[in-house]
Amino acid sequence: MDFAQKSRPNHYSSAALDRAAHLRENACWLARAAKNSTSRYVLLHEGKVLIEESGETPRARLLPPLGLAPDLFLGLTDGLPVFALDFSERALPDGITTEFFRELRGLTALLPMLDAALLATARGIFNWRATHKYCPRCGGTLTPHRAGWVLHCAQCKKDHFPRTDSAVIMLVTKGEVALLGQSHRFPPEWKMYSTLAGFVEPGESLEDAVRREVFEEAGIEVGAVHYHSSQPWPFPASLMLGFHAEGLSEDIVLQDDEMRDARWFSRTQIRDHAALGFGLPPHDSIARRLIEDWLAQP
Secondary structure, eight states: OEEOOOOSOOTTOOTTOBOOGGGTTOHHHHHHHHHOTTOEEEEEETTEEEEEOSSSSOEEOOBOOOSSOOSEEEEEETTEEEEEEEOTTSOOOTTOOGGGEEOGGGTGGGSOHHHHHHHHHHHHHHHHHHHOOBOTTTOOBEEEEGGGTEEEETTTOOEEOOOOEEEEEEEEEETTEEEEEEETTSOGGGOBOBOEEEEOOTTOOHHHHHHHHHHHHHOOOEEEEEEEEEEEETTTTEEEEEEEEEEOOOOOOOOTTTEEEEEEEEHHHHHTHHHHTOBOOOTTSHHHHHHHHHHTOO
16 A cells, blocks of 8 residues: 655644553543643533633633543643543533534634644543433443543443444546545535545455445446545544545446535636636645645646
8 A cells, every 4th residue: 555645743642742641541640630720621511612702713612620530631732731521411610601602513623723623632532421311231330431532331341342334435537537525414505525434344454345335336446546635523433544546447336325416526626616607625624635735736
């Protein structure tokens, strides 16, 4: 698997967040850090994130300790601990109402990279915990351990770890044209064309998943597959694995239950997409990066 050229980091991923996994089992350190005045907390409520919107661009609103045991240790930023609290099932702190919480998906392109990474991580873990309250092995109640990163069953003693669904997302090109599709998941009025994507099946390599999904959705045979980059996508719990792929055939045969339309587009058509009356995926998505990096190639 070759590597395709990439231009910048993907949103939701930030090297500035040190996850400090070695501290998750250090109960004494965590207890001290949770009360330290220099520590900061991100807050969530029913899947929405607490945002500060007083400046020119939105930011994650980071609060000092609130006197509550944290639900999750996110890691270190500039050496300072950052925790998370989920207020979905508890009363909000004084001065904070539900109106201060926003949907993360609509904010990502506006948030600084570190803020997006913090909020995406917290949202992903809390979503997992909300949907995994009972042990799938014995039905026992699960309780969080290891700073919120593991769910432990008191009945059968099994540990459960956060689930991430692996998905391939790919820009297929053939010569000077690229394959873009319009999924039924996109409202028709958006007129948005994006890269193809799909989940990896058990026992399947990433390259084979790329070839299978493209053929299933558009009837195009794929040859060489080049890895580009990956992006956490907490809606609800995916890891998008991005590729550039070589198309071997031209005739499109749609899978009607998944795709509304698919076409080959030239670089000129993609650059002039607004004038031609169609949209591209948002700038914070890896789909947009796959397209833009191909456009930038000589």
